[in-house]
Amino acid sequence: MEGSISSDYGRDDPDFGIICFCGEPAPLTKSTTQSNPGRRFFGCANFKTRKACGFFCWYEPSIGEARSDLGPMRVQTKTKALRAVERCESSKKRKTTTITSDSGTIMDRSVWRNLPPEIIGRVLSLLPVKCLCRFKCVSPSWDSLISSPHFAKTHLHITNNTPNKPQKTLLISSSRALSRDLYSVDFAAANPTAEKLDFALPVRDRINWVRGWGSCNGLVLVSDEGLAEECEEGILVRDGGVNYNLFLFNPFTTESKELPDSHVLDLCSVDDIHFIVNGVGYDSSTDDYKVVMLHSREVFYYNGISNSTRVAVYSLKTDAWRKFQDLRYNPMEHIHGVCFNERLHWLCQRTNGSKVVVAFDLSDEIFREVHLPASFDNYLPASFNNYYGCWHHFRVVLASCLCLVVSRYEGSEIDVWMMMKYGVRESWTKFTIANHGMPLGDVLYLAAEEEFVLRMIEDIGVRIQPVREKLVVYNPKNKTLRDMVVCGIPTKYTVGGNYIETLVSPNHGGRIWRHYEASLGESSKSY
């Protein structure tokens, strides 16, 4: 190694534990050669003396800086960053033995000796999330790899290309008053069980509702709506309006993030009638997750007369909301936006009362209409267009194509409309599920050409307060219904949408992430 060398860096730090062939601690030195300016290396302590053994190897920093052998691995959270720094310091103390590979680069033993990291990454990306979370305990390098956004993306890509990837359904318990418990069920499992999720919403208000708004790539959107009232000895002293908080949450890794206030409800009072629907989707053109909120102050039930709908769009990357021009449609039903073809879909009503599916393109951020089947407006005659008189229940769901499910209580039938070819009106096809006069509730889980799960109301006599609900499975092939028992399911619940198993974190790529990256950069400089 010829060239001028500045030895001020790390010269007095023999604690790195690298021993040169003379048997002395090799100091960390910064190279000033033209080919490797600023790159650090360990050299023989007796460099430039007659005793020099000629020992030389590059220093490959493992923390904070991109490490060539691990690709884009970063530390994920602040606690992890701190832990990594501590680890680095403790490893100095422990004087880990190091070996020098053929190429002369330094390899400590935490680096895989047998398989190169890209193959380890390839193998790990084939594993389920639960298994990967367990393998974070294998070593700090594995932890960093598994926690990195890059790996989450690779893993997601493989999951999305797996046929019949397992899906879970989010249930929100309403068995007890003010319950905030979330459950997940795999309806496709042989013995489905409702598992309580380890996710605690912060308790802020006395009265609140929790709702699920669907998911995208394993990120579930949950809202918590409360009345911000202040009470003294049970008497209302201040009406603070409505609190509306949204959370993005990965039920598998249990990472969550509270979104900032959209300020959509700022001028509203408790007495206003609100109608808010949300949806979450992924925009591949900007590699960003977006949450779309539609808010109308008067609801459509009053003969279709309503204010226009306010629109706000949140971007996870910028961690901020943007307000959009008001929309001339009003959303129907409290159903989340359904993401398909990178568009979020809601069933809406035009100001004249006719129905339409409105699709928000997550990339160009424009609302477009998706035409409904020609006969669709027959479902709701104008004179029946009143919530209390209407026994129809609509929702947009997703199997392998865009689907509309219409529950017709009075006929005890459910119509399932499937848009076989996206955007082609003529491709809507319908089949009907009938149950000999017994009322069918809503569809909870739908998988194309496979069985799907319906919630059934057992007693039609007392419709306002259904006595009992049960789950049934419908098989479209032989048109049969059978009962389904789910262990541990809450007696009353709402459905928050389906989600898949991923490592995608709501804290990846956003401001928090960049903030930690910056702090890591600083810590590595000072070290």
Next chain:
Amino acid sequence: MASSIENNNEKLTLKSSDGEEFLVEKHVALQSTLLQNMLDSDCSSADVIPLPKIDARTLALVLGYCKKHADASSSKQGELNSFDSEFLKDMDMGALFNLVLAANFMEIKGLLDIAAQKIADTIKDKPHQEVREIFHVENDYTPEEEAAVREENRWAFEGFP
């Protein structure tokens, strides 16, 4: 195997790390992107191609896989799938690691995929301590750190020691 490709009978010589030479038909060798690129460039097929990272035992396995897939390209996919699963059955971890390294080096995507999947399937239900040993990963955690990471991911350890 009736193929109309010219030079079908042309053969290449591959040399393993331990010096053993293998004579392979060109269409079999073309399963490997690495060899394909070498043949596309100036490399003459008359030369012996050294594969310094692959031992004879592994190379024999790799070439067995390539031959089956080259010859069966027109036959049924199901037959190939059953060959693939049979091919890796009962293979120990050491042999699998060598195979996946060879497939990676020689750029044989199909083999790389099935070997990686096989490794993933094998380690999936193993405790992390055992996985550490399989991959020869030095445990760089202090006991406290490991306990902290484990606590963070407590839910994933149900049913594991």
